[in-house]
Amino acid sequence: MSNRKLPPPWLAAARCAHSLLWVLPVLFWLGCSTGSTTAPHDNPGGQDAGCVEPPSEGGSDAGVPADVLSPSRQLRRAALALRGTPPTDEEYAAQEAAGDEAAQRAYVSAFVDQTLQQPAFYRTLFETARDWFNIPPVGPSADPPEYGLQQQRSIVRCADGTPKAGAWKYFRGDEKACQGQKPDGTPAEERSLEPWWAPGTTAVLVGYAASVAATGQTYDASGFPVTVTCATAGPIANCGCGPAAVRCHADTGSYPGWEDYGLHNPQGQRRLVAEEPARLFAHLGWHDRPMTDLILGSYSVGPTRLQAAYVMQGLAGELTYLLDDDSWWRPSRFANAPVDPEHSQGDPTAWREYSVPARNPFFLEERDYRYDPRTQSTAMRGIPAAGMLTSLGFLSAFTRERVRGARALEMLACEELSPPQGQEFNEYRRDPGTEGPCQHCHRRVDPAAIHFKRYAKIGHGFEGHGATYPMPGVGTVWHWPARWRTSEYPYHTDPFIHWNRWYMPDTLLTPITQAQAEANPEAVFIDFLPPEQNLLGQVSDGTVGPLGFAKLIVASGSFDRCVVRHLHAQVMGRDIDPAKEAGYLEDQVARFIEGGRKVRPFVKSLTQSSLFQRGL
Incomplete structure (x- = not known):
């Protein structure tokens, strides 16, 4: 279901145009972007923002557009959109037994309400987000099954x-x-x-x-x-x-490491960390949370084996009191935590809600933490937790800050980063953000990437232990003598050589002076957007780390539009073209926000729309 080929937008627009033109031949075709004559709050039935037909003038079908799908086809469309499987014979029979056509259409509405409360809908949300985010598993750091991350x-x-x-x-x-x-x-x-x-x-x-x-x-x-x-x-x-x-992990397989490494194992840690962002998306939809918690929240979801990775990261930073904390592995301590519908509360394998700062306190609960390494000499306390953006799967799968920033823009702001065509640029010397042809993308990517600097990998995993994931400049552990800037032994490998090559003063990614870098080499890890720069037209409030990025894309409206487009594609079978259907998109976004940015009310409104009922 989640991999089915969607009809191209031009085909849907053509169908919509055809249905209007035969009724109103004297009007120009303006497409679905023209917007409705009523605002979303005047439209409680969930009708569309565009492509609205006048009713028939008489006869038994008065008030029903000629191309509305039959009740059985509407049922099939709803079933495929919400749970990925067609209706059963029993469901078709129940619809037929409901009575006349009006009753059968009411059956579809009741079916939607019922399906939205079934575990199959949670599974659909998870599979939709998994395909949407497309986060790869953490890559091998040596021969399989060595991938690091466990730190046990x-x-x-x-x-x-x-x-x-x-x-x-x-x-x-x-x-x-x-x-x-x-x-x-x-x-x-x-x-x-x-x-x-x-x-x-x-x-x-x-x-x-x-x-x-x-x-x-x-x-x-x-x-x-x-x-x-x-x-x-x-x-x-x-x-x-x-x-x-807690410092060890038990291996029961034929060779240590394989059960956590192999993606065939649903409880393997490597698979769990890759799934966490998509599971969080499904969790928010299932528990009627605002979708902004996906990137603004300080909590996430995960079974015990996944949460262990966060605890180990905290222990690597020498927060030794975590050794005596049993709240993440003793079922009585998480018996009431909200879980996915496929497991019961208290199940260690359930995707249960947990506080990220409680597992790794270097991911802060504070929502407005600011730290400027140009003027502050004390160690940074950490970076604020930011939902999927501070998930270990996202940070570890994309090992460079620019890749993290680019993928976050593409995934969560629906930005398209394409190479320039037929343009000439100034000569490239040292800063891809302001020089050479690469600045076409880097002017957009670097203001995002600056928020993702304080997480890296050192070393190679060996049977679960060996690789470490420093958060440079944070706490008491992740600091090095100034000699690390020379890339000389033992600072001649990643991530030091990467930092030294790309974290250069007076660049878009590292907006500090050479004097500031010499006075404090850790100033190159500046991870908030200074006021002279902006991202998607927004100026930062100074919040550091991925949460600072999240605030900017939410304030710009890009995040809401992106979520709406993906939910629309899942339910309606096609994306919304932001250029040709701007009015339609903004009306859908307004409806989404009015509904508290919750998935179920928005999905319900889409299934009630005339476009859904007409198969468009």
């Missing part, structure tokens, strides 16, 4: 026949643990606990995984031993899995 160490069960059969141990680096021994032959540590991945059960950890020591030992690049603090360093070397084993 892989543990596996000891095999049957070993002294510690059934106990959990580190997959690598503790070869004698299942024999109950340390590498030196002394007895290995053992610990029983309630694990985060299986609440209500007891798991036995053995060997290094069971360690509760405050410090551990690892080795630097030269092979020399280094003492680390386990609470902040994570489960490296001989540090343990921590309380409830």
Whole structure:
């Protein structure tokens, strides 16, 4: 259903034109963009903004346009639009038994109301958003199944026949643990606990995984031993899995990492992070929340295994108190959280609502947080949570700020970024936003991309652990000596070389002076739009990060128009041409906003429109 080919806009317009011209041959054809003679609030029945026919002058069909679909075809159209499957034989029979044509059309309206409350409608919203956003899974960082993101160490069960059969141990680096021994032959540590991945059960950890020591030992690049603090360093070397084993992830597959890596596994973390934005869209529609929460809200949805990724990101920033927080994995703590209709409340696998700042406090609850690295020397507290724009799937799938900005404009503002035709530009020297042919797009992309700087990836994942995702300039961890600007070892790899190449002072993406950059190298991470720039005609209020971007596209009206167009395409089978049907689009947007930006009232109004009933 979600992949069906939509009729081209010109075909729908042609049909609409034909139906008008045979009634009103003396009028010029102005298309569906002319707008209605009544404002949306004067039109409670959900009639269209354009292409409205006068009723017939008499006869048994008076008041019904000649090309209105039969009741059975209207039922079929409604079923396909709202749930992706045609009506059943029983539904056709019930419609036929309803009585005359008026009763059968009333059956369609009742069918729409009923379907909007069924789990199939949630599934339709999810599939619509999944195709719309088209967010890829987090890419491999080495050979599959290495993709990073988890920031937890892989543990596996000891095999049957070993002294510690059934106990959990580190997959690598503790070869004698299942024999109950340390590498030196002394007895290995053992610990029983309630694990985060299986609440209500007891798991036995053995060997290094069971360690509760405050410090551990690892080795630097030269092979020399280094003492680390386990609470902040994570489960490296001989540090343990921590309380409830939250620093580790349990692997039950044939090879560690595959069950989380493979997209065939609906509970695999790699798939979950890619689906989160689309699931949030469906959640908002299902629970009648305003659609602006998709990018302005501080909450999201996700099962336990997805929320673990956010907790690990907070722990990577040394917020060690998260080790003792069980609100994300103990069912009694989230028993009342709103969930998707396909699961029950309290189910750890349900797509349940959660506060993003509660899982990773570096994503702030504050809605107006401002931070200017040109004038402030203290560490940044974080960036405000911004719905899908601060989801780990969105940020990790698009690893560069300009790609994030471009995709966010395309997805959420329906911007079309096309190359120029037949234009001449000034010579390119150092700033693609103001020089060379690339400025055609970069003048639009860079004011968006500036909001997406403070998230990156360092290193390669190995069995769930190894890759880290710094938020530069935030907290106490993600800072480096000024030497990082030289790209010399150990700053000779990504993301440092990227930052050094593209975060140059006096450019559209980095609007600071050279003196400011020299005084504070972290000033290059400026991530709000200064007042001398604008995005879609809007001037920023100074809010940093993706939330600052979200505020701008909402204020411009682009977000509302974009959501309306995609919902219209799902229900009506075609997009709205913003150039040729401007009046029609604005009337639909006004109806959407009047309905609280909620999906169900707007979808209902579309199914009541004359265009829907006529198959246009």
